[in-house]
Amino acid sequence: MVSPSSTSTIARGKNVLFVTWGCAKNEVDTDRMRALLLAHGYSETTDSETADVAIVNTCSFLASATEESIETTLQIAEEASAGVRELPIVMCGCVPSRYGSQLPEQLPEVAAFVRADEEDGIVGVVSEVLGVSLASPSVIAAHGMLRTIEGASAYVKISDGCDRFCAFCAIPYIRGRYHSRSADEILSEVASLMKGGVREIILIGQDTGIWGNDLGKTADGETLTLAWLMRQVAQVVHPYGGWVRVLYLQPEGMTDNLIATIRDIPECLPYIDIPIQHCNERVLASMGRSGSADELRVLFDRLRSEIPNMVLRTTGMCGFPGETEEESDELYDFIQEQEFDYTSVFTYSPEEGTKGAHMPNQVPNEVKMERTQRLIDLVEELGFAATARHVGERCEVIIDGVEESDGITELIGHAWFQAPDSDGAVHIAEGEARVGDIVLCDLVDSFCYEIIGEIVDEKNV
Template sequence: MNAPSVVSLVHLGCARNLIDSELILGRLAEEGLVVSGDSSAADTVVLNTCSFIGPAREESESKIRELLKKKRRGEVKYVVVAGCLVQRFKRTLMKRFPAVDLFAEISDGAALAKSIRELNEGKKINRYLESPGLREPARDVARLLSTPRSFAYLRISHGCDHTCTFCAIPSIRGPHRSKRTEDLAIEARELIDAGVRELVLVAEDSTAWGRDLGFELPHLIETLADLEGDHRLRIMYAYPNRFPWELTRLLRDHPRVLPYLDIPVQHVASPVLRGMRRAGSGDQVRRILDRLREEVPNITLRTTVLVGFPGETEAHVNELVEFIRTYQLGRLGAFGYSPEEGTPGHDLVERVDEDEIDRRLGQVLAVRDEILEAGQKVLVGRDLEVVIDQVADATGEALGRTWMDAPEVDLVARVAVPDAAVGDIVQVRAEGLDEEYNLRCAPVRNLA
């Protein structure tokens, strides 16, 4: 009897795309294939791509070329390309990369896994798998988690109804569709029962959840927070417009809802927001953040900004920098504008020079780092709770996070605790910072 084929998956992109990768991995295992984290030992390598912005697209295409080189050298038998890049550019990729064995648009992974099994069995397959199209979002099943037990992502909806001129997501993921409360409660229950400590709620637009079902986001948050178990909820990708203000009660008072909110504002200069087709003005953005901090005094806010949008002036950048400084937004992601094919912003003529975009981006990040360092220094000497994400290495340091930090995008805490397990919550004392402003901590006691 032949040994089962070995498949490895390379993931690129955001947390929503990571869930797609985990679904693919689970379906591969269901098909009897051996899933390996070591691509050098695999017969087939699946690349789950990202194409949100230019640099992500370039990274995806570079990775395709790298895998095809390995195929030519005989280091891998089959190369499969899936995900957002395929969904967005469809069959044009087949012409550009004829040596790729299989292309697959976004799906739950079942048809893809079956095709990969048949490919490894030497059967003739359709080289291009189309998405099954827009359907009512179903419960995510057969996920093979790739995150540590300390956290897992929970996708609460698919798609986006906004028409931001810079963004290709609606053309890739379709319009907004909420997953049903009962399905999400089952998914959350499964994750909690598997020992997951932190459920990180993600979507293209989290605050739109439920509007197509007759609910608002607080209904879902309270339902999930009230599930029995030792878990916490973290909310990411909250669009500021039409914010469901009942949510602040849960952020402030519910012991299982972390007082943390990721709320991407993109910019604060009103002319730039209008050009982006973002709802609201700069003053409205400020009022939202003011109210959030008033109603949830200990809230940690994370945001994302876009620099160099066509028509942005030096005055607009200065306004953005002053906004970041005024609101002390140290947990901030920033990226430079790139014209995306198929978006309304692609043909805008008031382009900002790429070198100037880089300069402005550096200006924003310098202020961000200044705020981040100052905020972290305030924590030195304090006792904090840290959830362990990674066990200690040879230095005896484990990696974890405070509740103020989301996984993979914010800071970490380095804890001198050699015997802690992933998912443990440890009370620590912050003793200093490393060169990237991460806390260096000593344990006080293990809480759980």
């Protein structure tokens, strides 16, 4: 539903406020919409006072995320009406994808709803909402891979959707079936990001390991796989001294070819992110996932022997329906035994429309919270120790920015073993560098997930 609220005919001078909830994948979607709008003459503002339209890119992965997204929307609407001004809101992403038809009636404050798979049409929607006529709507297609560039690392989405239908996850219902982005589109985007100053490419998707399964072969008859894609991306980032990281690999995605690529190609970081969710075979089967603690052990042992210096990240879920005290202990013991460098911990939440929400034996909230807290305490202990183990190393650090607090200015960067936004940073008290510079650092101390670094030598790329 679109309700025009202004009669202007030019986009230039129209300010767009972007608010993004959710994961890195959603950030990428917002960035794509931002780039499309900027290419059509719109400007960005971070101040709702000066905004002509607000785009709220929503998350609906968990019920709490849906609530936060809707609350933000209502808050923006309330602030605008309190100031007696008009600020149309366009709600995008997962909430409209999930609840589409119910929303116009429930959220009359919103001028337009844009599902995740309709976001390439954002310029048309915003222009219609503002009553702006587009000079050349066809430009939208021509700018299909546009990104804006901010900072030294960029997430690049290689796929969307998921075919796995894990019993706790609403993603397949929100984002649809798995579909890989084409290699050409991904590689062009990587090339333009590197040219614009990015030095690390982080490949993301709901299930990155199966990239290419739905694409067939290259013109030369090569099978399209994630390993193939990483090698291609590595070639693009190589002249810049850049890095390639991949996140969200399912255990089955760790093929021999991928292991060899991560081991042998210097640009591909030995940072392995495999969200196991659980290790107990019965719980995994009930989640609709395969595997067991023993199978996972075999996988991680193999990874450790083939990629000796790798860093391991995972995700654990507490309180899935039917999870017993013993099964919860098994997950705890497994995470302790495997000494993951980084672990994200989730509390199970029964999501509308998923199989898990209809399962008997839902674990009481207080028990879920208790198991979650116990696991968080453990993963912090393991994570802080893993971070401290890097003290004494000398390695390259990508500079992400400058931070000032309590009168102290420091450079902030990250090393190969730290995924930006997730795993802590390297703090450098002295030296000069710009965002995107790659500097050689001695890692001299650590606190929690953070590292103190000293620049040894600067190597501008």
